[in-house]
Each structure stands twice: as structure tokens, then as C-alpha cells.
Amino acid sequence: MTTVEEPTGTGARQVRDLVDVRKGEISREIFIDEQIFKAELENLFPRAWLFVGHATQVPNPGDFFSSWMGADPVLLTRDDKGELNVLLNSCRHRGMRVCRYDEGNTLQFTCPYHAWSYSIDGSLVDTPGALHGVPQQKAAYGTNLERQKWGLVRAAKVHNYKGLVFANWDPQAPSFDEYVGDFHWWLDNLADAFDGTEGGTEAYRGVHKWRIRSNWKFVSENFLGDTYHGASTHASVEAVGIGPGGKGKRRHGERQNEGGFSKGRMKTSFRRGHGASDNLAYEVPYPEFAEDDLNDYFVAAWEKRKEKLQAEGRLLGGRGPATLFPNMSFAGGFPRTILVAHPISPTETEVWRWYLVDKSAPENVRDWLRHYYMRYAGPAGMTEQDDMENWDYATEASRGVVARRYPYNYQQGLGQETASDLAGSVHSHHAIAGEVNARAFYRRWAEFVDNLSWPELTELARVDDRATERDADVTDVADGVKVLDAVDVVDGPPAQ
Amino acid sequence: MPIDEALLERVLLLESVSEFLYREADLLDERRYTEWLDMLAEDYQYSVPLRMNVAYGETDAREETRAGREICWFDEGKETMSLRVDQLNTGLHWAEEPVSRVSHLVTNIRLEAIELPEVAVSCRFLVYRNRVADETDFLVGRRKDRLRQVGDSWQVVRRELLLDQSVLLAKNLSIFV
Ligand code: FES
Ligand SMILES: [Fe+2]
Numbered sequence: 001m002t003t004v005e006e007p008t009g010t011g012a013r014q015v016r017d018l019v020d021v022r023k024g025e026i027s028r029e030i031f032i033d034e035q036i037f038k039a040e041l042e043n044l045f046p047r048a049w050l051f052v053g054h055a056t057q058v059p060n061p062g063d064f065f066s067s068w069m070g071a072d073p074v075l076l077t078r079d080d081k082g083e084l085n086v087l088l089n090s091c092r093h094r095g096m097r098v099c100r101y102d103e104g105n106t107l108q109f110t111c112p113y114h115a116w117s118y119s120i121d122g123s124l125v126d127t128p129g130a131l132h133g134v135p136q137q138k139a140a141y142g143t144n145l146e147r148q149k150w151g152l153v154r155a156a157k158v159h160n161y162k163g164l165v166f167a168n169w170d171p172q173a174p175s176f177d178e179y180v181g182d183f184h185w186w187l188d189n190l191a192d193a194f195d196g197t198e199g200g201t202e203a204y205r206g207v208h209k210w211r212i213r214s215n216w217k218f219v220s221e222n223f224l225g226d227t228y229h230g231a232s233t234h235a236s237v238e239a240v241g242i243g244p245g246g247k248g249k250r251r252h253g254e255r256q257n258e259g260g261f262s263k264g265r266m267k268t269s270f271r272r273g274h275g276a277s278d279n280l281a282y283e284v285p286y287p288e289f290a291e292d293d294l295n296d297y298f299v300a301a302w303e304k305r306k307e308k309l310q311a312e313g314r315l316l317g318g319r320g321p322a323t324l325f326p327n328m329s330f331a332g333g334f335p336r337t338i339l340v341a342h343p344i345s346p347t348e349t350e351v352w353r354w355y356l357v358d359k360s361a362p363e364n365v366r367d368w369l370r371h372y373y374m375r376y377a378g379p380a381g382m383t384e385q386d387d388m389e390n391w392d393y394a395t396e397a398s399r400g401v402v403a404r405r406y407p408y409n410y411q412q413g414l415g416q417e418t419a420s421d422l423a424g425s426v427h428s429h430h431a432i433a434g435e436v437n438a439r440a441f442y443r444r445w446a447e448f449v450d451n452l453s454w455p456e457l458t459e460l461a462r463v464d465d466r467a468t469e470r471d472a473d474v475t476d477v478a479d480g481v482k483v484l485d486a487v488d489v490v491d492g493p494p495a496q
Numbered sequence: 497m498p499i500d501e502a503l504l505e506r507v508l509l510l511e512s513v514s515e516f517l518y519r520e521a522d523l524l525d526e527r528r529y530t531e532w533l534d535m536l537a538e539d540y541q542y543s544v545p546l547r548m549n550v551a552y553g554e555t556d557a558r559e560e561t562r563a564g565r566e567i568c569w570f571d572e573g574k575e576t577m578s579l580r581v582d583q584l585n586t587g588l589h590w591a592e593e594p595v596s597r598v599s600h601l602v603t604n605i606r607l608e609a610i611e612l613p614e615v616a617v618s619c620r621f622l623v624y625r626n627r628v629a630d631e632t633d634f635l636v637g638r639r640k641d642r643l644r645q646v647g648d649s650w651q652v653v654r655r656e657l658l659l660d661q662s663v664l665l666a667k668n669l670s671i672f673v
Contacts, residue, residue, distance in 0.1 A: 380669040382571055
């Protein structure tokens with residue numbers, strides 16, 4: 001059990017005591033405190049499944065992409081058998097980062113310090129990442145150096161989910177599928193092509209990377225369910241309009257007359273900490289584009305996807321922002337993008353944004369989406385610029401001694417959760433407000449940071465204790481998946 | 497001493513270009529964005545690629561993302577620039593509300609090609625931003641501009657910036673670099 005000293009020195013406590021989801025109050029300490037941050041690095045990031053990169057970033061044997069898992073630098077590599085590996089980017093001799101390139105193709109990583117070399121793809125040794133060359137090995141070590149023991153540390157588990165590559169350091173961790181559960185529907189909407197082709201997406205080359213002066217959890221929380229901030233934070237974008245239709249509102253072109261992006265929007269919150277800002281049970285077409293050729297592409301893609309999903313008994317919702325616990329946020333629609341918040345300190349974060357496009361998209365679609373993504377998201381994007389302002393100054397203004405005595409308020413929709421037929425989740429029916437997802441996220445976060453064992457974590461997440469009432473509007477669909485009927489359209493801008 | 501007419505012409509051209517670029521910097525720093533937009537040609541193209549850390553032998557192929565194909569910080573035309581100006585003018589754009597204090601330094605100005613009515617100009621930029629209290633950003637790098645002579649002044653037709661950061665150390669790019 002992790003214990004943290006009270007700032008006032010009154011003794012040990014659990015991190016869980018700082019997260020009161022019953023009252024909807026969460027201590028500011030968890031966004032500011034050094035020791036809690038250390039406990040996160042120790043107990044959360046090395047045990048959670050973390051997004052590392054997209055498989056299309058390393059298409060060929062010998063390709064590598066540098067990434068981070070929590071505060072640890074890692075290398076995503078493709079070996080000569082076509083398999084993906086995740087290796088700790090730190091030399092086993094004295095810790096030097098063996099590779100400081102962002103991407104490339106190589107046979108081996110040679111450490112700049114004393115030149116130990118590690119095979120990237122296993123073609124030089126048995127296992128990718130194994131220690132392959134040690135200068136003056138005989139003279140320096142005689143027969144004592146057991147080279148097979150001193151390869152780069154490998155992630156215990158690596159999982160390629162439709163091109164999204166995740167890794168986990170903990171051999172005891174549950175499988176990726178178990179960790180994700182029914183939340184995978186949202187990952188599908190991200191990773192599948194606009195026409196529903198499974199895993200039919202690729203990452204554009206170029207990952208936005210930038211530093212912010214906020215706690216990393218502000219980022220996760222924002223995308224997992226904070227649709228509340230859109231109207232105020234993004235008022236300037238609403239005013240000038242940058243949506244797919246080119247004019248009007250931020251999401252002009254989202255076929256507002258058919259409900260737009262807000263139709264059926266509500267929160268879906270998983271006991272395991274994942275959350276999404278919408279439900280799966282509505283069929284909103286793709287945006288209406290000003291350009292005919294784009295319209296043709298997306299109308300055809302939507303028709304095809306609709307046919308495919310309906311055959312599986314599903315509707316087409318679930319494109320809105322979502323967060324996979326703990327720090328991978330994404331949206332499966334417009335823009336279609338992945339964001340990871342890498343923790344640096346309690347008040348510093350490095351944010352990375354990847355953008356996805358259909359593998360089969362023609363040049364005009366590819367180019368149009370690329371422009372749209374850049375003007376919407378990322379640090380130069382007209383929408384995201386304002387988010388960072390909030391997170392940074394919220395962090396700053398929460399650092400004071402007096403400020404820290406007062407918890408944040410997470411009481412939206414408290415006690416109004418309804419059961420979901422997606423396993424281990426509940427809904428909140430208010431389309432814009434509702435902090436149900438954040439409460440679940442922080443409860444799960446505290447269970448990890450308090451270092452509960454995997455059996456304990458699994459047991460706690462087995463049943464969702466938040467809602468006992470079944471929702472009245474449950475529609476049966478094929479193969480056991482049930483989805484809720486779309487709720488009323490609620491006025492107000494959707495947000496991300 | 498006889499006057500070298502060609503040299504004189506070049507010096508005057510450089511003087512005129514420099515004057516234009518300094519005036520542009522002033523307009524930006526004084527937040528006279530609407531006037532600034534008039535300095536951009538209708539076919540204006542602005543790109544700021546991402547920079548990457550790659551092996552020495554791969555710099556030509558990989559060091560920057562390619563405008564027109566890959567993800568950049570910016571890769572857009574005048575229409576989007578106008579939208580950005582509109583956004584700043586709403587007074588609700590919190591990333592610039594309260595407004596940042598900005599100084600654009602333009603230096604090392606060289607005429608790379610003279611193909612009148614257009615010229616290719618290279619320079620260095622240093623943009624300093626101070627915001628609210630202690631928020632400070634330095635954006636430094638190389639810039640290539642293509643300018644077009646319009647009457648007795650110029651318009652920017654194309655601008656490519658190479659920012660000397662692979663990870664952006666500023667929280668956003670809500671100012672015009
Ligand atoms: S630190 Fe890598 S070889 Fe010594
Ligand atoms: Fe936002």
C-alpha cells in the first residue's frame with residue numbers, strides 16, 4: 001500500500017482518501033503533489049496498458065519509432081519476422097539512451113557511451129533487443145559477461161490492436177482485451193476506416209509533440225468526458241467556424257439538421273476507468289462537405305459502414321472523444337486523432353498527437369483531412385490552443401497552500417447514473433454535462449496508485465456498483481451487444 | 497568612381513525588402529492583424545514543417561516533414577490565416593486573452609533569387625513571447641519567403657519556417673511566427 005505524508009505532517013494516508021467519488025470531491029493534491037506523482041510513476045504507469053505508437057509507423061523490418069511509456073523512453077521496433085517489439089531505450093551498461101532518433105531503420109542500436117550494441121530485429125541474435133556486441137569483451141570481462149542476460153529490457157506484453165500498438169511492463173497484467181473490455185467499440189471507431197474496413201487506418205507521418213505546464217490528468221479528463229467546457233473554452237472557434245463545411249460553427253457540416261454530433265450524446269463510463277463522451281446508439285452521417293468529391297467519398301464510406309455494422313446488429317455512433325485509462329485519448333471522427341499525455345512532473349506534461357487517415361483514401365481526401373486536423377487540433381490548432389491555456393493556469397492556480405485545501409467539484413450527475421448493457425459501465429444521460437466519467441477515472445487511478453494487487457483490481461472492477469436501475473430504453477441487438485436508444489438531442493455545442 | 501548600376505539596384509532592392517519585412521514585424525507586434533493580412537498575397541502559402549531527430553545520413557530524406565503531404569505545425573493558405581485573425585479579434589480566444597507581448601526579430605536577410613516581380617528571400621527569425629507573468633517562449637529558426645512586387649511595395653506569396661525545436665517547448669502556437 002502506498003502511503004503519502006499529509007502536507008501538514010499529520011501522518012500517512014491512502015491516495016484513495018483524496019478521491020471522494022461519493023461526495024464528488026477530489027483533492028487538488030493529486031494534481032500537484034510530488035509524492036503522489038512518484039507513486040503514479042511507480043504503481044500506475046508500469047502496470048497499465050499504454051499506447052506506444054501505430055504499426056504503420058514501422059512498416060518494414062528494422063524500422064523503429066521512439067516513444068514513451070510513462071516517464072520511460074521506449075523503442076517500438078519491427079523485427080525480421082514482422083513482429084512488433086517494445087524495448088526500454090536505456091543501455092544495460094550505464095543507462096545511456098541507446099537511440100536518440102525519433103524514427104529510422106537500422107540493424108542495431110549502438111550505445112554512444114561505450115558502444116554496447118543491441119540487435120533491433122533479432123537477425124543478429126535470437127531475440128530483438130538482445131546484446132549483440134560488447135567492445136573488448138574478452139579482455140574486459142573474460143568469460144564472466146552473460147550476454148543473454150543483458151539485452152535491452154523488453155515490455156512484458158505487446159498488443160497490436162488493429163494497428164494501435166500497446167505495451168505493458170507487468171507480466172501479471174490482464175490481457176489487453178480484458179483490460180479494455182467493451183470499451184473496444186470506441187477503439188474500433190478509431191482504428192477502422194471510415195467505410196468500416198477493420199484496421200483500415202494508417203498514421204500520417206509527423207507526430208505533434210509539445211510541452212505544457214499542467215498535470216497529465218487534466219488532459220485525460222478533458223477527452224474522457226468534459227463536453228461541458230466546449231461552449232466557453234471554444235467560444236472563439238464557434239464564432240469563426242472551422243468545421244468540415246468550412247463555414248459556420250466549429251462543427252458546421254456535422255449535419256446539424258440530423259442531430260449533428262450532439263445527437264444521442266451522453267457519457268459512457270467504465271468501472272475500469274475508460275470513458276467516452278457519447279454512446280454507440282445513434283446513426284449520424286459523416287459531415288456534409290462543401291466539396292462534391294469529398295462528399296462522395298464520405299457518403300459512400302458511411303453507406304458501406306452502415307451496412308456492415310447493421311449486419312452485426314450495431315449502430316454507427318461512438319465517434320466522440322474518449323480516453324483509454326490512463327493516458328491515451330482519442331476521437332474516431334473529425335478529427336480522427338490519438339493523444340497521449342506523457343508525465344514529466346506533477347506540473348509538466350509532454351503531449352503527443354497522432355493523426356489517422358484511411359489507408360485507401362485518395363489524395364484529395366488525405367489532403368483535406370490533413371488540413372482540417374492541423375487547423376483544429378495540436379498546439380497550432382485553433383481549438384486546442386485554448387485547452388492548454390486552461391489546463392496550465394488551472395494547474396498554476398491550484399498550487400498555492402490555501403488553494404490546495406479546497407477540493408475540485410465533480411458533482412455533475414452524481415447518483416444519476418444508469419446501467420449500461422456494455423459490461424462494466426454506466427451511462428449519464430445529459431449530453432453536455434455529467435462528470436460520471438471523471439469520477440470513475442479518478443477512482444480507478446487511486447486504486448492503481450495505492451498499489452492494489454491485480455486480483456484486487458480485477459475484483460473491484462468485476463461489478464459496477466454505481467447504477468442498479470436498468471435503463472428503460474434498451475434495444476436488443478445481435479450477438480449479445482445491447483445499446484441504448486438515442487436520447488433527446490440537447491442543444492449546445494459538442495466539445496472536445 | 498563609376499557607380500555599379502547592378503549593385504546599386506540590388507542594394508536598393510534589399511533595402512526595400514528589408515523595410516517591408518520590418519514593417520510586417522511591427523504590424524504583428526502591434527497586433528494590427530487586419531492590416532497585416534493585406535501584406536499577404538491571395539495565393540499565400542504558409543508552412544511550418546515538424547523537425548525530427550534522424551541519423552546523419554538520413555537528414556535530407558527525413559529531417560523535416562513535408563508540407564503538402566505530412567503533418568506540420570502549419571500548412572495552409574490565406575483563408576485559414578484570416579480565420580485565425582478573426583479568432584484573435586473575438587476577444588474570447590483565451591490562449592491570447594489577455595494578449596501576449598510579442599517581439600518579432602528578423603535578421604540575416606539575404607536575397608536568394610531575383611526573378612522580378614518576385615524575389616526569394618532568406619532570413620532568420622527570433623520571436624519572443626511573454627504571457628501573463630512568467631510564461632516565456634523563444635521561437636527561433638530559419639525562414640524562406642517569396643515576395644511579389646505590387647506597386648511600390650511587396651506581398652508575401654510563400655513563407656516556409658524551419659523552427660529549431662523538435663518538441664515544441666511552448667504550450668501552443670497561438671501567435672503568428
Ligand atoms: S552506457 Fe551503454 S555501453 Fe556503456
Ligand atoms: Fe477542448
